[in-house]
């Protein structure tokens with residue numbers, strides 16, 4: 498068998514531990530050495546003396562079995578549950594799984610709130626999959642990613658000639674979600690004018706394409722998500738109150754990852770198993786210090802950040818156990834633990850500025866409004882903390 502064939506065979510069977518049987522001179526070959534080192538569980542040189550061979554193979558198999566037993570309890574841990582690809586074991590997440598089952602059965606709009614990367618889109622998908630609409634489409638729209646000039650036609654569609662450049666008729670995302678679910682991510686970024694159209698759709702279940710006065714019905718369930726405080730945006734006049742109440746009929750609040758520390762090792766193990774299959778990492782699991790650091794870290798990017806750090810560790814790490822250093826967490830937590838009051842204030846200020854800018858999509862006016870300072874003060878503070886781009 499050729500090197501490439503062996504590599505493919507072993508790679509395509511990620512759940513199998515392979516043992517190589519080869520003649521000793523083959524081990525002098527650097528490519529074969531690397532292949533065995535990277536992909537094989539063990540190797541034996543030929544010919545195998547009879548008694549010894551059986552004993553060695555038995556011991557290898559015994560070891561493989563033992564490791565498998567150690568791996569299994571975590572995957573089937575008492576408190577480990579899966580809900581449409583969502584993993585969790587904490588009370589908070591189990592509670593969310595319960596809410597998903599209840600809320601999916603209704604047809605009312607749902608508002609999912611939580612920090613970025615906490616799994617809001619996954620929850621929206623779960624709601625769709627568990628609903629009577631599961632055979633229909635699930636159409637996600639990131640309202641924050643669409644430029645203001647395009648958002649109207651993206652959501653509601655347009656007729657040919659509706660505006661310069663509209664050479665063809667376009668079916669909007671809401672219409673595409675007919676008999677299914679439309680997921681409006683970052684709904685707080687929707688311009689006020691569009692909020693009015695969305696409200697009309699929620700009230701009357703009808704839409705009009707841009708450039709047409711024909712109104713027609715669309716049967717789509719609306720699920721919205723936001724990482725900003727919409728109620729606050731309402732008080733600031735940046736979000737329509739009537740729309741807020743329409744969207745917020747049912748609310749699912751997703752806690753940040755740091756607020757459900759029990760989920761961290763479960764999620765880490767889950768992603769480790771998945772991501773390991775993508776490459777040739779020698780890692781077999783996490784070191785104790787990695788688990789310890791993971792539970793102490795504050796995870797501003799939540800589950801998405803956890804996935805990225807594990808992916809990075811699998812690419813960069815060279816050991817059998819992923820360390821805190823491989824995860825890039827050592828330097829994060831290495832900062833001295835004792836601060837002066839001034840330092841604490843300054844850190845909190847910087848943290849809030851970053852959050853405010855993130856939540857407003859780097860819009861100075863919006864950020865200044867939500868942070869309760871003037872635009873000039875905000876500019877000065879951004880300069881002070883070297884946050885101005």
Ligand SMILES: Nc1ncnc2c1ncn2[C@@H]1O[C@H](COP(=O)(O)OP(=O)(O)OP(=O)(O)O)[C@@H](O)[C@H]1O
Nearest residue numbers: 582583584585612613614615616617618619800801
């Ligand atoms: N409980 C979970 N189990 C498994 N994977 C999860 C879980 N929560 C989140 N993820 C994964 O984390 C990543 C981020 O999740 P998702 O995109 O749903 O977050 P979000 O809150 O919608 O983020 P954003 O606000 O930035 O759009 C995705 O890859 C998702 O599959």
